[in-house]
Structure formats: structure tokens, C-alpha cells
Amino acid sequence: MDHLVSTPQFLHDGDFLSVLKAHGYEVAPRLAEAAAKFQHELGKGGIATEGTTVLAVKYKDGVAVAGDRRATAGNLVMYERAEKLINIDERSILAIAGVPAVAFEIARVLEHSFKYYQRSQLQEMSTAGKVRSLSKLLKENLPLTLQGVGMVVPIFATYEHADDKNEGGKVYFYDALGAQFEGVDYAASGSGSLAVRSVLHYLNTWGDKPLAKYNESEIVVTALRLLDTAADSDTATSGYNPKSNIFPLVRVITKQGIREVPESELGRVYRSDV
Amino acid sequence: MIEEPYRWIEAIANRREYIEDQLRLGSPVVLLNHADGLLLLTVSRETRKIFEIYDRVAFSALGHPADIERMRLVAIDLAHIEGFNRAVADVSLRRLVNFGMAPALKTAFEQVFSAPYIVKMLLAELGDEPAQDCTLKLDYDGSFARSEMETREPFEVLAGTAEAEKAMLDYLLEHDGDPRRSLDESLKLAAAAWAIGMATAQDGRNKEGEESDTQEIDPGKVLKEALKTRHVEAAVLDRTAPATRRFRLLDEKEVRAAVKDL
Numbered sequence: 001m002d003h004l005v006s007t008p009q010f011l012h013d014g015d016f017l018s019v020l021k022a023h024g025y026e027v028a029p030r031l032a033e034a035a036a037k038f039q040h041e042l043g044k045g046g047i048a049t050e051g052t053t054v055l056a057v058k059y060k061d062g063v064a065v066a067g068d069r070r071a072t073a074g075n076l077v078m079y080e081r082a083e084k085l086i087n088i089d090e091r092s093i094l095a096i097a098g099v100p101a102v103a104f105e106i107a108r109v110l111e112h113s114f115k116y117y118q119r120s121q122l123q124e125m126s127t128a129g130k131v132r133s134l135s136k137l138l139k140e141n142l143p144l145t146l147q148g149v150g151m152v153v154p155i156f157a158t159y160e161h162a163d164d165k166n167e168g169g170k171v172y173f174y175d176a177l178g179a180q181f182e183g184v185d186y187a188a189s190g191s192g193s194l195a196v197r198s199v200l201h202y203l204n205t206w207g208d209k210p211l212a213k214y215n216e217s218e219i220v221v222t223a224l225r226l227l228d229t230a231a232d233s234d235t236a237t238s239g240y241n242p243k244s245n246i247f248p249l250v251r252v253i254t255k256q257g258i259r260e261v262p263e264s265e266l267g268r269v270y271r272s273d274v
Numbered sequence: 275m276i277e278e279p280y281r282w283i284e285a286i287a288n289r290r291e292y293i294e295d296q297l298r299l300g301s302p303v304v305l306l307n308h309a310d311g312l313l314l315l316t317v318s319r320e321t322r323k324i325f326e327i328y329d330r331v332a333f334s335a336l337g338h339p340a341d342i343e344r345m346r347l348v349a350i351d352l353a354h355i356e357g358f359n360r361a362v363a364d365v366s367l368r369r370l371v372n373f374g375m376a377p378a379l380k381t382a383f384e385q386v387f388s389a390p391y392i393v394k395m396l397l398a399e400l401g402d403e404p405a406q407d408c409t410l411k412l413d414y415d416g417s418f419a420r421s422e423m424e425t426r427e428p429f430e431v432l433a434g435t436a437e438a439e440k441a442m443l444d445y446l447l448e449h450d451g452d453p454r455r456s457l458d459e460s461l462k463l464a465a466a467a468w469a470i471g472m473a474t475a476q477d478g479r480n481k482e483g484e485e486s487d488t489q490e491i492d493p494g495k496v497l498k499e500a501l502k503t504r505h506v507e508a509a510v511l512d513r514t515a516p517a518t519r520r521f522r523l524l525d526e527k528e529v530r531a532a533v534k535d536l
Contacts (some may be wrong), residue, residue, distance in 0.1 A: 012347050020358065069429060092516060106356065116354045119326050120347055129500075 005132065014117040014125075016111060017136070027105065027140040037137060053192035053230045053237040054084050054095035056157040056171045057211055058185055059219040062254035063078045063157045063169030065093045066223035068192070068231065069246050072239035080238065085249045089114050090257050091159040092130065098152035098176075102144060106137045106152060124213060131172050131180055135252030138178030150178045153189045159253045169253060175258050185211055187241045192230030192237035199229055220261055228274060240270055277364040278510060285386040294435075299427050300480075301504075302442060303396055305409060307423060308460035311520065312398050315464035315474070315508040315529075317500050319328065324509045326521035328353040328365050330400040332511055336432060336488050337393035337414070345393055345523070349375060361461030362432060367399040373511045380416025390414055392404035396432040400511035400520050404428075408473050413529035415437045428453055431471065437457050440473040445493075461508060469493035472500065494536035504529055 017027075039268060056069040060176045067084035086107040094110065096103035113133055117125045131166070134156055146151030156172040171183035180186075185204055188196040203209045203222070214222065224240070227248050231239035240247055247270075250261040282304070303316045303323060314324045314334050325347045335342040352374040355366045366533070375395075377499045381388045395412040405424040411432065412418045427450065429444040446467050455463070473491045508524045515522065 011343070015359075016354060018357065023355060112358045119328075119354075120350050122322070122325075155501065159440055 001085055014121040014122055016113040016116040017140070019116075020109070023045035027102075027109065027137060034158040047233075052097055052234065053227060054097050054182065054190055054194065055188040055193070055196050055200075055223065055226060056093075056095060056155050056186060056224065056238060057214075057219060058169045058171060058183075059211060059214040059216070060251075061169075061216060062159050064216075064223055064250065064252045065095050065155070065157045066227060066250045067250050068094055068227050068237045068239070070236060080246055083249060085251055086111070087251075087258055088130075088156075091249060091253055093157045093253060093258065093274045095155040095157065095189070095240055096132070096152060097154065098194070099150045101151045101156065102141055102150040105155070106134070106141065109137060109228060110134055116240070127158055129130065130158065131156060134172075135174065135178045135180045138174055138176075142177065145176050150269060151267075155187050155189050159255060161182055161255070188226075190237070192227075192234040195230045195233055196226045199226055202270065218249055219252070219267075220265070221269055224248065224274045226271060227228070232260070240266075240274070282386065282478050283294060286384070288387065289383070290415070291472060293390060293392050297337055297394055297414075297436040299475055301432060301470050302393070302438060302475070303334040303336065304442065304464040304467045304471075305334075305396060305398055305430040305432075305448075306446070306460045306464050307404065307407065307428035308457050309402055309454050310457070310510070312329060312511040312514045313457065313460045313464060313469060313501075313508060314396075314398065314510075315461065315506065317465070317468055317497070317504050317506045319504055322507060324507055324523070326509075326519075326523075327370075327397070328357060329362050330520050330523055331365065331367055331370070331393065331516050332398045332400075332509060334432060335395040336396075336434060341391040341393040342395075343392065343394060345375060345379075348378065349397075367397055367408060368420060370530060371397065371410050371412055371420070373400040375412060376416045376418050378416075379412070383415040394432060394434075396430060398430075398511060400513065402513075430469075431467065431472040434475045434480055437478050438466075438471045441474040441491075442467045442471040457510070461511045461529060464508070465497055465506065466493035466536055469496035469500070472496060497533065497536055501530065501534065506533060 056063055056065045065085055069080055069082050071079040071082040084096050088094050088111045094107050110133060114125055154174055155178055158170050160170050161164060171187045172180050173183055173187035173189060174180050186200045228239040230237045247263050247266045251261050276424045306485060308487040314332055316323050319410050320340050325346050327333045333346055333349055349370055352370050354364045379391055391414050393414055397410045399408050401407045408420060409430040410418055410420045410533055429446050431439050433439045433442060449463060469489055470493055473496045505526055506529050508529045510522050511520045512522055
């Protein structure tokens with residue numbers, strides 16, 4: 001009397017990851033034995049690159065997202081132009097801290113997943129669905145995370161369109177195992193995040209006005225100052241380097257979509273306010 | 275396979291006749307260029323017919339809704355797997371159709387003991403320049419014809435009968451005008467061509483054996499009548515789009531306003 005009624009399969013549920021897996025793709029390649037050896041190598045001075053300090057803060061018009069540009073491997077500076085903010089769709093940004101190799105892969109799958117879902121299902125995935133997709137991908141990455149290799153702790157920032165008070169910027173952050181948390185006012189991740197969070201807490205609680213009331217220029221100034229603060233105590237975070245003229249990345253997500261704050265504007269802000 | 279080859283051929287011929295008959299009254303689709311890219315337009319009952327497949331690839335079809343849905347999903351799957359594994363730029367219409375969709379259709383058509391797909395398709399790919407735009411027509415039996423829009427007139431049509439397609443192409447050739455026409459002008463031209471196609475297919479059904487006279491068809495009148503019970507669906511592949519996604523479905527009310535006074 002098994003299976004008197006079998007559950008019908010959806011012809012198509014819009015899940016890109018399962019399509020990829022059917023074609024033999026793995027988010028986190030199985031590295032069981034190799035990982036243990038790799039871990040040993042890491043202990044000897046590190047060959048895994050890590051990206052640091054990203055933050056997202058809700059302000060009057062939406063969310064501001066910023067990230068420094070340094071990627072390090074132990075005490076070695078790997079790259080000074082790392083881009084840790086990835087546009088996932090027209091109004092969502094993934095800010096990555098952790099191992100870039102895995103983080104970029106997750107970002108790529110995520111970006112394709114949202115487009116795939118919308119094109120096949122003819123409706124956009126809900127914000128809750130998008131947040132959950134990232135959580136699922138991070139859980140796929142568990143083997144690497146648990147081995148101490150390839151940990152990713154991202155921030156997902158988006159603008160939710162709704163007809164009620166739910167409309168506005170949203171910030172979600174994740175732990176290494178993929179649990180998702182909503183940042184009520186802000187979130188920061190990476191080695192410099194503690195400094196950033198401390199300052200944000202101070203500003204939000206005892207500053208002139210809460211962060212949610214800041215306008216765009218105020219939030220841009222704040223973001224640059226925060227990264228500078230983090231760079232002061234964390235060698236793995238870079239502030240603005242006038243010699244090489246490399247700026248952090250700062251983007252804002254509003255009802256109109258994503259806008260990158262251009263370097264010319266960042267330069268001006270640095271000279272006057274930072 | 276049937277043992278006697280002749281009986282197989284007979285079965286295929288029957289199949290073809292059956293499918294052609296099913297496709298006859300499908301609502302036509304018109305593809306035109308305009309100043310900023312390509313436009314697809316149809317006037318249909320509630321089911322959608324024009325879809326986005328990938329960043330620069332659009333799909334339209336007529337036929338059985340469930341078969342249209344399956345072909346659409348096949349195209350989307352193929353495009354996204356390829357785009358993910360390689361890059362967006364590597365997803366081309368030629369590869370999608372030649373290696374993916376056409377073989378599947380031909381096999382389904384020739385397996386006489388299983389069901390064929392009752393569908394005709396028109397796909398379009400927007401290039402970086404107008405010279406790189408191309409269209410591809412794909413039939414239920416897997417036959418396909420790809421054309422670069424630069425080498426011929428910048429339009430393509432899909433209709434239920436060859437006769438209706440010819441009538442639409444003739445109309446478009448005659449009324450083409452400035453190839454850099456605006457979107458509104460292209461919408462009007464496309465809607466008129468659709469009306470010609472729909473009326474021709476319907477006339478052909480009513481008077482089999484007789485030639486239908488396209489001179490008699492008043493596109494404005496046909497369209498007005500159709501718009502009472504149908505909605506107009508139009509989409510563009512827009513070279514000026516801010517993001518890499520070029521496809522945009524146009525707002526039905528705006529399109530209706532643009533075409534109502536033909």
C-alpha cells in the first residue's frame with residue numbers, strides 16, 4: 001500500500017542550483033583529505049587569501065554598502081584592488097568577507113539563480129526567498145567551512161519594494177554555517193568589523209540623529225570614516241591610500257536601484273570630511 | 275520505428291498535416307527593428323507568448339501552450355547553464371538552437387509512437403550593433419532558419435500558415451518606411467502586420483481553395499475588433515538598456531494607447 005498517491009513533480013521550480021548539480025556541479029568540491037593537509041599549510045604562514053571589512057548601513061533612502069580593497073594572505077598583501085561588493089541584481093548587493101575564491105563562486109551562482117528564477121517562473125523571487133537562497137549556498141559550502149578552509153561570511157543588502165512600511169532598505173548577515181540574521185540598522189563583516197560595529201552602535205545610539213535618518217552624503221562620509229577607523233587597528237583592512245589613489249567601494253541602493261558613488265565624489269569627500 | 279519505411283513516411287506526413295492544422299489559427303507574432311533595437315509584438319488571449327530567455331535573447335511562439343512552455347524552459351535551462359559555466363557573451367542563439375532545441379524537436383517529431391511538439395517559434399538575439407542582430411525561426415519538426423537582419427529586411431514574422439506569413443511580409447515590405455523609425459511607429463506597423471496575418475489565416479480557414487485577397491483587409495478594423503477581447507503584448511530588446519539585460523516587456527496600457535488609432 002506504499003505510495004497510494006504520489007506527489008506530482010513541478011515541471012519546473014526555478015531552482016538553478018539543482019539544475020547545475022544535475023550537470024555535475026559542486027559549490028564546494030570535496031576536499032576531505034586534501035583539506036586537512038591544506039589546513040596544515042595555512043598554519044605555516046597561509047596561502048589562502050582573505051578579504052576583509054565590508055559594511056552595510058540603512059539610511060534615509062535605502063542602504064549604503066561599502067568595502068575596503070585589500071585582500072591578504074596572512075601578512076602578505078595579495079591584492080589592493082579587490083572588489084568585495086558584487087551586484088547580484090538591479091537592487092541587491094552581496095558584500096563578501098572571507099575567502100574570495102568561494103565567495104565569488106557563491107556570488108556567481110546567486111546572480112544566475114535570481115535571473116533564472118525570474119525568467120522561468122515569470123515573477124521575481126521574493127526578498128525572503130533571495131535571502132534564503134544565499135543561506136542554502138553557504139550551507140552547501142559547509143564541507144570547506146568546517147575544514148577551516150574557504151569560510152565565507154557575507155552581507156546581503158537589498159531594497160524591498162512593498163506597498164507598506166516593509167518598503168525600504170534591508171540588510172542581512174550570515175554566520176559561517178549559513179544562519180541568516182537581519183541587521184535592524186546595520187551589519188559589518190570581516191576582520192575590521194568589530195571596530196565598525198562599535199562605532200555604528202555609538203553613532204546610532206548617541207549621535208546627533210539615528211543612522212536611519214542620515215541623507216546620502218552623510219552616510220557616504222560615515223562609511224569612509226568607518227573604513228578608515230577599521231584600517232587604523234586592522235592591518236588587513238586598507239583605508240584610502242593617497243599614493244596609489246585607490247578608494248574603497250561605496251554603493252547605495254535606493255528605490256531607483258543601485259548607484260556606485262564615483263571616485264571623483266569619494267575623493268572630494270576625503271579631502272573635505274575624512 | 276515502423277518496419278516498413280513507406281508506412282513511416284506516411285505516418286510522418288499524417289503527423290505533419292495534423293500539426294499544421296493545429297497551428298493554423300495561432301495568433302501571429304511580428305518582429306521589427308526600431309531605432310534602439312528590436313521589437314516583438316502580438317495580440318493574444320490571456321496566455322503570454324513573448325518571453326525573455328537570456329540577457330540578449332527573446333523567444334516567441336505559437337501553438338500548444340504546454341509545448342510552448344516546455345520549449346521555453348528548455349531554452350532557459352540551456353542558456354543559463356552555458357552562461358554560468360562560461361560567460362554571458364558565449365550564449366548565442368545559434369548554439370541554443372542548433373545544438374539544443376532543434377535536435378530535441380526533430381527527434382520528438384520523428385518518433386512516430388510518441389507525441390510531437392505542436393509549436394512554431396521565432397527567436398531573436400540582439401547584437402552590440404544593429405549589424406549583429408539576428409533572428410531564428412524554428413519549427414515543430416526541428417527545421418530552423420537563421421538570418422542576420424543586416425543582410426535582408428529588418429523584420430520577421432510568425433503565423434499559422436505560410437500564406438499568412440507571406441501576406442504579413444508583403445505588407446511590411448510595402449509600408450516599411452524609415453528603418454530608424456521610433457518605437458511608437460514600429461508598434462503601429464507591427465500591430466497592422468499582425469492584423470493582416472490574423473485575418474489572412476482566418477480567411478484561409480473559411481475559404482479553403484480560394485485565394486484570400488489581402489487588399490480587402492483593413493488592419494485598423496481587424497485590430498480594433500481584436501482588442502475588444504484580446505490584449506496586446508509587446509517587448510523590446512533595447513540596446514540602450516542600463517543593465518546587461520536587454521529585454522523589457524512593455525506596459526500593456528501604453529502599447530494599447532500607441533496602436534489604437536491605426
